[in-house]
Amino acid sequence: MLTHINPKLPMRDKTVTWDYYVNQLGFELFGSADYDGYLMVQKDSIQIHFFEFKELDPTENYGQVYIRVDGIDSFYQTLLDKKVRIHPNGYLEAKPWGQKEFSLLDPDNNLLKFGESI
Template sequence: MLANLQVIPRLPAINLEETQSYFENALGFTLISRYPEYLIMKSGSTELHFFEFKELDPLINYSMIYIRVPSGIEKLYEELRTSGAIMHPNGRLESKPWGLKEFAILDPNHTLLTFGQLI
């Protein structure tokens, strides 16, 4: 019954302009829609929605998403390292014991974006 559904994260953003700029310039997303307090960005089949939350404290933001990479995670990691993406201090590319190669970045709101590829 749930097999054909698409999951689209809705994430908090302190400043929608800054969030849009980061996702466009550092991560290569494109703008789909922009409203006064809502933003929709897309890259390939990945779609992210952002709602304005000016009171968000980025140091206690527990928002996280996991993005499965079908192949080429090493190349993606290197591209993001040089694109202006904010690398998580403990998020370097490495093989994990659960059979995935992963790395992590942060957005300006401190949302954790983890990228993973099956080994």
């Protein structure tokens, strides 16, 4: 039986990634150990892991995660209030496939898409 999935995305700089996910998106550090070149963050029941890839060219990064959300309007507004940059083609909107979605790009161009069923 499958129980969880924890995506692993590339990061160039652990401090920058930590700052974005913790201070901008409201995640917390997961675990008590600080591993060199590795970062784990959690928000509610969602964990995202990051591995160091210093040579990553963000323009060639196709890392993506789709995160289902309850209360997407409130979460979206919280990010706007914190001045988090929304993807230019990913503002909150209802989609024909029955989801309300928006998107962000993290500092390494990993695409974070958030969606809630409508």
